[in-house]
Amino acid sequence: MKEIKTIQRLFLLLILCISYAGGTAAQQPVRLAIAGITHGHSDWIYNRKLKGDIEIVGIYETNADRIREFRERYRLPAALFYTDLKQMLDQVKPAGVMAFGPVNEHIEVVRAAAPRRMHVMVEKPLATSYKDALEIAALAKQHGIKVLTNFETSWYASNQYVRNCYKEGKLGRLRKVLVNDGHEGPWAMNRHFVSWLTDPVKNGGGALTDFGCYGANLMTWLMDGQRPVSVTAVTHQNRPDRYPKVEDEATIILQYPETQCVIQASWSWTFSRKDMEVYGAKGYAIAVDRTKVRTRLDATLPETTETLEPRPEPFEDPFAVFAGVIKGTLKQEVNDLYELPVNVTVVEILDAARRAAKSGTTIYLKSR
Structure with a gap:
C-alpha cells in the first residue's frame, strides 16, 4: 500500500514539474530581430509598454546616422547592431524578424529569413511590386513561415x-x-x-x-x-x-x-x-x-x-500579435x-x- 502511495506521489510530482516547465516555456519572451530602423514606426518597438513578451536580440541597419540616433535615444549597446543581415540572423538566431526599412527591401528580408525558418512581419505594404509579393508568398509556403503585414x-x-x-x-x-x-x-x-x-x-x-x-x-x-x-x-x-x-x-x-x-x-x-x-x-x-x-x-x-x-489584447499591439502568431497562441483567419x-x-x-x-x-x- 505504501509503495502505491509513493508511486502516486512521484507521478503527481512529475505532472507538476511538466506543467511548471510548460508554463515557464510559454512565458519565455519571443526572440525578435529588427531589419532596418529608418521607418518612422521603428521607434514603436522601444516606446511600447514593457510586457516581457518579446526580446530584441539584434538590429540590422546600414545607416550610420540612424544607428547613432537609435543608440543614443534608447541607450542601446553597440553589440546589438549589425550591418550584415544574414550575419545577424545566423548569430542571434531570432524566431522572427521585423522589417522597418524601405518597402523594396522587404523581399530581401524574406529571402534571408525564410530559408532559416524565421517568421517575418513587415510594415505596410507587403512589397513594391506584384512580382515581389508573389515571390514572398512562394518563399513563405516553401519554408513554412508566416509573413505578416502590419497596418494601423x-x-x-x-x-x-x-x-x-x-x-x-x-x-x-x-x-x-x-x-x-x-x-x-x-x-x-x-x-x-x-x-x-x-x-x-x-x-x-x-x-x-x-x-x-x-x-x-x-x-x-x-x-x-x-x-x-x-x-x-x-x-x-x-x-x-x-x-x-x-x-x-x-x-x-x-x-x-x-x-x-x-x-x-x-x-x-x-x-x-x-x-x-x-x-x-x-x-x-x-x-x-x-x-x-x-x-x-x-x-x-x-x-x-x-x-x-478598443480591441482587446493583443490586437492593438502588432508586436504582441506577431509574438502570438509565432508561439501559436494566436490563430488568424486565412x-x-x-x-x-x-x-x-x-x-x-x-x-x-x-x-x-x-x-x-x-x-x-x-x-x-
Whole structure:
C-alpha cells in the first residue's frame, strides 16, 4: 500500500514539474530581430509598454546616422547592431524578424529569413511590386513561415464592427465602399524615413502606395480575398515642390461584379484621417475613427452613433500579435488583415493602380 502511495506521489510530482516547465516555456519572451530602423514606426518597438513578451536580440541597419540616433535615444549597446543581415540572423538566431526599412527591401528580408525558418512581419505594404509579393508568398509556403503585414487600421475596433455588421447580414448585399486615408504629408517626419518614402523605387510610389494600401487591404478583407474585376486610378502632384518624384494625391476605383470601392489617398489634406464607409442594400455602417461608428440599419430609424471599446489584447499591439502568431497562441483567419493572401492582392491592386494612372486607362485583372 505504501509503495502505491509513493508511486502516486512521484507521478503527481512529475505532472507538476511538466506543467511548471510548460508554463515557464510559454512565458519565455519571443526572440525578435529588427531589419532596418529608418521607418518612422521603428521607434514603436522601444516606446511600447514593457510586457516581457518579446526580446530584441539584434538590429540590422546600414545607416550610420540612424544607428547613432537609435543608440543614443534608447541607450542601446553597440553589440546589438549589425550591418550584415544574414550575419545577424545566423548569430542571434531570432524566431522572427521585423522589417522597418524601405518597402523594396522587404523581399530581401524574406529571402534571408525564410530559408532559416524565421517568421517575418513587415510594415505596410507587403512589397513594391506584384512580382515581389508573389515571390514572398512562394518563399513563405516553401519554408513554412508566416509573413505578416502590419497596418494601423488592423487595430481599429470600428473596422471590425463594420465588417461584423456586413457578415451578419445587417447591411445586406454590399454595394459601395469609400475608404479615406491621408494626412498633411510626410514633409516634417524624420529625414531618414522621408528620404525613401518619397522615392518611387524604394517606396513604390507616393501617396498611392503609402495610403492607397489601407483601402486595398480593408476592401480585400471585406470581400474575403476576392480580387476586383478592374482597377482605375488618377494621381497628381499637388505639391511638386515638396514631392518632385512621386504623387501626393491618388484616387483608386476598384470594381467588383456587384460592388464598387473608391479609395482616396492623400499627402495634402489639412488633417490626418483614416475612415471607411460601407453601404449595403439594407443599410450602412461608417467607421469614423479607431473606436467611433455611425450606422443606419433600418429605413424607419435614424442614424445612430456609438463609441466602442478598443480591441482587446493583443490586437492593438502588432508586436504582441506577431509574438502570438509565432508561439501559436494566436490563430488568424486565412484572409485576416495581416495575412499573406490579402496582402498579395493588395500589392496586385497597387500595381494595377500605378499602371492605370500612368496610362489613363482602366486595368482589368487577369485570372490567377
